[in-house]
Amino acid sequence: MDSRLTETLTETLTVVTALGCGLVAGVFFAFSGFVLAGLDRLPGEQAGAAMQQINVTAVRAPLMVALFGTALGAVLVAALAVHRWTPTASPWLLAGALLYLIGAVGVTIAGNVPLNDALAAGTRTWEQYRGPWTLANQVRTLTSLAAAGCLTVALRAG
Structure with a gap:
């Protein structure tokens, strides 16, 4: 594939993934915020x-679609960062992808979903649920926002 086309596709994927990270951060922020x-x-x-x-x-x-479509974008961005390593952009691309995958998707799967299941099963009351769920949600919010920031910096650094 032509290197200019590859560069354009990488930039486009990075922009779309950064926007997805920002969108998901906004959803999580809305929950914690109000x-x-x-x-x-x-x-x-x-x-x-x-x-x-x-x-x-x-x-x-x-x-x-927003949560897992952005995760797919993050996986692809990470793969491209490693495959086409540059000392200026690749560390930012990799950091952004990992922040989103671990902090948004990983915390959702390991933290928020089990708490949601416990609330639905009646094994946690609202009072027992709210604090841990909010903490996990704030981690998701901050890491999604940080991921968007890292990906944006990568675009400038590239």
Whole structure:
């Protein structure tokens, strides 16, 4: 493949992935910023029931495409960073990809989803759920935002 075409595809993929990271960071920020605060205005049992319904509707195309489509972009960006290593852009590309994959997707799978399952199963009350879920969500927010920043820096450094 022509090197200029490869460079253009890499830049385009990096821009799209950075935008996805930013979009997902915004979704996570909204939860920590005001959705949970709104739910806290309800009695614990109602807040837990409302969150369960939010969790059901979250596992649909808009969020899943954003979350996992961005993960696919991050995997491809990481592979390109390693394959076409440059000392200026590749470390930023790799950092951004890993921040997103570990901090957004990994924390979702290892932290938020098990907490959601526990809330749905009734093994955690809202009061037991909210603190750990919020902490994990804040990690997802910050790492997604940091990933977008790293990918953006890579575009300037490349």
